[in-house]
Amino acid sequence: MKKQIDIAGLEGARAIVLHPEHDRLPVMLRQLRAIGLEVESAWPTLPASAITADFTLYDTDAGHDEQFPWPAGHAPMPMIALVGSEAPGRIEWASRTGADALLVKPLVASGVFASLLMARQSFERRKALLAEVEALRERLSARQTIVRAVSLLAKKTGSEATAYDDLRQLAMAWQMTMEDAAVQIVQHNETTGAYRDCS
């Protein structure tokens, strides 16, 4: 099924706006509140509460890395760049800080809602991809464990041909995945020098 944009979660969501005082800043803050968000603005220092905010909107004209307590590109929430100067260096910085969406100045009401939704979708997608990469990495390392477990079983039974099947049988008996069963066998062997057996 196509992933639908979740709007309902915006109510009571907290947005931190990291931007210097400006005549037009209230226009954007008003719009964020109209959409249903709780808004806090700050400059130049992010308050400690920012770490749990649901969105960060930040000025790219005067912004710099040291303003954020997290490594560039690893913000724990969707980031929206407020772009004035389109000098390539500034756009590069916006991108490096991990902008999930951008709003071009002058600050206005229109576009704010769209950028919130875009930023959140892009952030969620990025998070899901990272989680998937992590899971694949784990499975990759689990494959090495399986190879070790199979060779341990082969030593015990003397048959390499059936060892993989033995592992599958053990996993079923222990009601766990083959990867977890392999970890058990390898760990047991490491701590006792013996094979864990299902008997």
Added chain:
Amino acid sequence: MFENFDIGILYSRSGTYQLMSEALFAGAMSAIEDVNADTALPIRFTPIVRDPVGDLTNYAPMCAEILSTSNARHVVGCVTSSSRKEVIPELDRAQATLWYNVPYEGFETSARVVYAHAATNQNILPILGWAMRHFGMSAFLAGSNYIWGWETCRVARTRLEASGGTVPGERYLPLGDTSVEGLIAEIERCRPKFILNSLVGASSYAFIRAYAELGRRDPQFAPEYCPLLSCNLTEAELPVLGDAAEGLISVGPSFCDTPTAEGRGSSLERTAYQSVMTLAAVLAQGVRGPFDCYLAEHGARHGIDPVTQHKTLDVHIAQVRGGVFQILHSWHDIAPDPYLTRPLRHPQFKKTTLTAVHA
């Protein structure tokens, strides 16, 4: 001594949504008459009337003309969302305010607009929730090919699917298109439990007539089994529909429970009337300057949410029976939620079958 205020009136008196416009125009003009006849009020209105004749490209220049050639800082007008979006930059330049008196699809909060009629959680959500409970979880969606149609159908589809319902068909017609045979044939084929009609003007009238005919031919499509729902049908359009209107179900902040002549008394007319009266009351208090600043502080006094500039409204579901809207279900004082981000403001049903509140 009376102080005079020019007030812009920007309604298309011809074109496909003429009947809605006429109701709005009548409401605004009758309020102006009442204000001008009220000796207790220290103000008088002079209407500055422009007619964009249903042509989208006329709205911005005409709005600019009203604002530059008179002292008007308030414009009562616009029917379609596209025309409203056209005039907002002009209003911005002059720090002027549009009183928008038509139900719309939400997802906008301009500081230059008072949204006086129903938005998303006051029209599409309640009528859809009600129909899902009374008729079933399968809806055919028909709409005019522009923002109102698209967004109404999108919200409907999302809600239905989130609740385990289905959308067996979804079709759009160009504005003004009256070739509805394909639409009718498709509905006949896929046999939904109800139909959500967000067509407007001539397309809608042609569709309603053809569907009434289908209902006569095949009772399964009669209103008691598979009704036609609309989020913006009012008394203003009943005369042109005649008998074909029987059984139509609509949603709105008010309905007339007695027959009215020539489509008078609709919520469109009443809303336009109330908007002008609200403005008169505010001006009579001596309030001047940017209107959004006033609303930010005192909007709630007039039922206008200071944050979104949308109104808190009653919501009624009503069905045309014997040529008159009969109210079937009501909620009172539903606060606006134009972005559908505040589920607590959504009309609630006693027995809930909705499982999710994703928009």
